[in-house]
Amino acid sequence: MLRRAGFGGTPDEISSYASLGYEAAVARLVDYEKVADDGAEARVAAMAAELDMTKLASIQAVWLQRMAMTARPLQEKMVLFWHDHFATGNGKVGRPQAMDYQNQFFRANALGSFRELLSGISRDPAMLRWLDGNTNRRSSPNENYARELMELFTMGPGNYTQADVHEAARAFTGWGLDRDYQVTFNPRQHDTGQKTFLGKTGNWDGDAILNLILAQPVPAEFMTRKLFNYFVHDHPSQAAIKQLADTFRQSGYRVRELVRAILLHPEFRSPDAYHGVVKSPVEYLIGGMKTLGINEFLPGIQGSLTRMGMNLFNPPSVAGWDWGTGWIGTNTFVERLNTANSLTTQRGNAAGRGIDPIAIVQQLGAATPDELVDGLLDLLVDGDVDPGLRDSLVDYVVGEYQGAPSNFLRDPQRLDRTVRGTTHLIMATPAYQMA
Amino acid sequence: MLTRRKFLQSGGLALAGAASLPLFLGRTALAAQVAGTMSDYGPDTILVVIQMSGGNDGLNTVVPYGLDGYRAARGAIGIPEANVLPLTERVGLHPEMGKLFERYQAGQVAIVQGAGYPNPNLSHFRSMDIWHTAVPDAYAQTGWLAGELAATQPTNPLYAVSVTDSLIPALAGAGTSVPAIPNVQAYQLRTDTRYPADRAAQIAVADWSYRQDYSGRAGQGYIAATGANALASTQMVQDGVAAYRSTVEYPNFALGASLKSVAQMIAAGLGTRIFYTSFGSFDTHSAQPNAQARLLGGFSNSVDAFLRDLEGMGQANNVLLMSFSEFGRRVQENGSQGTDHGTAGPMFVIGSRVTGGLYGEYPSLTKLDENRNLRYQVDFRSVYGTVLEGWLGVDQSVALGGRYDSVGFV
Incomplete structure (x- = not known):
């Protein structure tokens, strides 16, 4: 379990979790706020004080140290999941502090609300730069973010049209970044016209687009499948996905409840899952x-x-x-x-x-x-x-x-x-x- | 399962170690095993694929400066006519592509205009997937060049090489194991330097273990096959490339470094016939002019350096380069000095044996599809087919699932 829900364990950590019994071990991983993490926090703070945190190598080193030391391994495993899911690259962003800021956003919301994760990432400075949201203007919208929002972040291909991409891009117009990488909103660059998105017409803005996406059944299944693959194995049954996705949607897209249900699912303890995922x-x-x-x-x-x-x-x-x-x-x-x-x-x-x-x-x-x-x-x-x-x-x-x-x-x-x-x-x- | 020692004692020596493979397979043997494939250009033809990742803006690469609609669509980022390197009165190359322009004038460059496929997909990932599998209308698992391998059945672990950070999907599938070698210098295996004599024993155990049966253990068979190839190919590459000497200076550019690795492997005589490189990113949604100028200049200069290197080693007649991108970009520029995802684009086919010139019609800039994108003119699978049959001399139908008419550049 520690290999999947974290980054492996020391012999001591393994026997400590094992002594709890299965369900209590899951609870300790999932309800991680109850676990003190002072050792890792102190070490990370000391490193950050010593290193030049405007350098990417420093931010990488601090994150690796946290992965290795944390008493909340599932939280860090989810930070890695979100970094991969909302994959943003410093090669284009060119601002390590913005990458660190995004990393902290993922940590604060590691098992939080998917709706809030989407809302936050839609106006995250690094993401605005990465997918050109900062130059998405009313006169000629930039489709980069709108497309990946649907294709990679929420639904997957085949669940929207090129017209939906264009209309969503219009809804996200107006956001920008100032010289200090602070997020700005320019109402004059925001398209206030009617937009028809996923069959619904209205004066939609970005959050309205997210709500229209989350009103579909597809995102819950899309995210459930991705998290199941991450934690269990890559060939879930449709029945398992449907059941877990229902749990997720009924919880109001609370990722904590989905991940808890996955770790408690019989498949997680099945022979198929054992040694069934390649280590990153x-x-x-x-x-x-x-x-x-x-x-x-x-x-x-x-x-x-x-x-x-x-x-x-x-x-x-x-x-x-x-x-x-x-x-x-x-x-x-x-x-x-x-x-x-x-x-x-x-x-x-x-x-x-x-x-x-x-x-x-x-x-x-x-x-x-x-x-x-x-x-x-x-x-x-x-x-x-x-x-x-x-x-x-x-x-x-x-x-x-x-x-x-x-x-x-x-x-x-x-x-x-x-x-x-x-x-x-x-x-x-x-x-x-x-x- | 037998242990390795018992296996050796029972006389199973021929399979004993990939680490010793180069001793069994000299260059003659390497040549002989691929002699089954033969084109009009001989048994040693080599294909180098250059993937322009991210969706290259074809309109500012092979610039339709004399076609209706270009100026109107590209008010901010259009290439001024005076700067275009003219191929005809209607189209010309981006100004940073001077070296390639010279090669074009020397008859070494074929440009396939408007290459694409029916019902274009504007997703990077789906469209790249289509170019990798050569299957536009279904989800396929086997890369088109892995299909070529399935047809050729090479025994050389270096018959095809992915000169990329991770194995390119075009070379994956069909039970093949193709090495990924982004940099030949870093491609070597280390063992404990305090006990050099232990190295052979360690490699022998590892190699033996990678040749066992892993059925029933998810994923492990693939890992084992990759491990076996890694042990053999690292040894062959390190033995071979030590001899590479070249005075050609490659540009300080990702593709330049990749093509230098390719040149080193060609010089080493490893029997590789397919190299696959990738560079980018061409995903110019914003601030396109500088970004694309740097990429196209790097492309042109890297290819030219590579060709000069090949000429120096007497290999120029054996090598063909083919470039593509997963899609071109929207005809109408956006408001960010950039362009959004589009459809058809140009492919370059380069080499001293190529019949140079323009192939296919340039797509109309005014008669667009329903998403205001270009309509493709040449199915990219016919370009693949031409390369497979005309250059590598293999049956295209295994790789492409059908036969396509030759475009005619080889």
Whole structure:
């Protein structure tokens, strides 16, 4: 559950949630306001005080630290969801502070009202720049935001016409940005004429357009399907979607109630869901660090994430990232393996940024090659691999060693080499790529 | 499942390791395995696709400066006639495309005007999907070039390369595994440097594991196939590109860097016949003039540098470039010094073996469709078909689900 509802867990976090029982664990994740998060807040505040927060790299670093440390993992997992859903890129926005402002908006509304999320994002400074809402004027409307609002943010293609795009663009005219990236509204640039949108005619403004969209049945199903794919797996039954979407709509589009229902849905605990979603790069990285007891990020980690295909605050397009097997190309997969190699081979001054082989062996209570492999497989992939792969890893660990198995890990160099190498190899397995 | 060690002991050596694949497959073998495909231009023809992502404004690329309606629609962002690089009395190139203009005059550039498809879709994603699958009227899963791979059945893991940050959907599907190599330098696998002797053992276990059966484990079969290709292709690329020497300076521009990677891989003789590049963003809803000038200048200069590099290595006759964008843009400019989503646009086909010139009619700027967009003149699938059959020498019907008449540029 922590792999899906968060970014994985440390062994301590996992046993803490497990001791609660299932429904109480869901409640702790979903009703996160009740969980104190002082440790992460203090660390993030200290980082923000130290870093130049007008730089994108600083904002990325602070967010990663929050993902790794937060006691409210579901909140942060939803911030990532909204960043992907309302995908905005600093490459065009060119204002890291505006990206940070948007990030904080997502955090404040992570499980809030979808209506308020839409209303807020429609006049969010970074979004106004990203989809040209700031130059959408009465005399000749700019369709960029209106189209993506319907295609990507609420309904999906096939549920509106080009004429609806044009009429919605008219309704959103008049918004702008001043030099300080503050939002402005110029009534003279706002089109007050009659607009016919989704079959209804009136003097609609932007919020009226959002209400007309949310009056349709489509958005609830559209968002339910996307969140189901995010948390459970990518092949939900239509019945499950319909039932969850009804819950969502009846709650008045409260995302908290939809996500709670998804986490409590039988499918979430089904064999199909188990190891059924590909980890995104941040989950691969942060989950690995948590599992292996690493608290410090590697230097240059932003570059690694980018090469893994996830440059935070710069998604590939307004459609966000291509999740699932879309994360896996030869280049991004090589970068996963190279990141795992970095995490498993740090030594000397950088040792705190990588694994501690001696501590791992003690934690696992391993002495023999079999115990080492089984312990690491349990730790990293719940032991969920084919026996042949397990045996091949043992073969690799044993190598040319001919001595007694119980003496195997007594040789410090042998321990160092095989714990690091085996951890790297398990992080390279297909099973480890799955959440 | 057998363990790897038992498998080796049982004599299954031929499949033992992609890491050692280059030792088995020398250049002769690479050439031989693709000899089944042959065009009039020989067995070694190479296609380089250039995707202009975001929807390039065709009207300010191949500028219809002498056609009715252009000036009226483009009062703020039209290209002044004096600046157009004239191809005919009616159309000419954007002023930043001087290098391509010279290549055009040398007969190396074919321009297909008004390329598009029926019932155009104005969504970036759906329209790109249509160009990637070559299926305009249904949702398809297989990229058109993956269909080519299905027809050719190459065994070389580098037969096609996606020179992009993520595998391009045009090369995905049909059970194929195509490497994504945005940059050849970064494309290498690291292992623990303290124990160099352990590297071969680690790679052998990983490679063996990627060749096992993952049925019943969602997603893992695809990951394993990708892993196997990654181990083989990183090794081949690093072995091969070390020999690349070039004095050609590429522009400091995304497409330039991509095409330099392509040149390095061609020089390495890896047997790659399809390269796919992408750059942008051409989504110029606002402040179009500067943005598009930079992109088209970068396109023209990068392609020219690439062609000079190929000429230097004696490969120019083997390479064809084809560019496209998911759609052109609205004829009527908007109020943001930009243009909204449109329909048909020009495609460039470039190379020393191309029959240069203009193909297809320029769409009328006054007889527009119901959304005030251009009506397409040439079905893009006929351009794809011409490239597949005329240049790569493969049956187009597998990739395109039908046969299209040749446009005639090769």
